[in-house]
Amino acid sequence: MSTDWINTLEALTVVALVTILTRSLPFLFFGGKKELPETVSYLGTVLPAAIMIILVVFCLRNTILTVYPFGLPELLSVVVVIVVHRFKENVFLSIIAGTGLYMILTRTLFVIGN
Structure with missing residues (x-):
């Protein structure tokens, strides 16, 4: 070998x-x-929301609000994720809809550079 x-x-x-x-x-x-210890049960209820918040902040950290397109693709995608999740209550559908919209917007409507 x-x-x-x-x-x-x-x-x-x-x-x-x-x-x-x-x-x-x-x-x-x-x-x-x-029975699980109280600390483990608490972490099981708190960590999923904390991880989602960290992921959202991580994804939006490089959004520039002072230059074209002023964060509009990101903002519209986040709104779509929230709306789809409120109506359908399906995490996967929400993520797919938001990601798909973001990809479409950045490749067609908000094209920057070449």
Whole structure:
């Protein structure tokens, strides 16, 4: 075997072991218990919303509001995500609709440069 294949195999082995370890840790810690600790239950209710907020901030962090197109594709896409989610209550449909609108707007209506 060449060294490229050996390095690839080593990397895949490490990734597989880390994945197995991280997925099995909750069962090792909480497997025999009937009820989860209060801290874990609290984190289970708070973290999904916190992660979504972090993702929205991350996606909108480079939006420039003082130069054309003044953040309009981003704003319109966020509005579409909110409206679709309010009416359909489907996370995947909301994300697909917002992403699709953003891609269409940036490729057709708000083309910058070449």
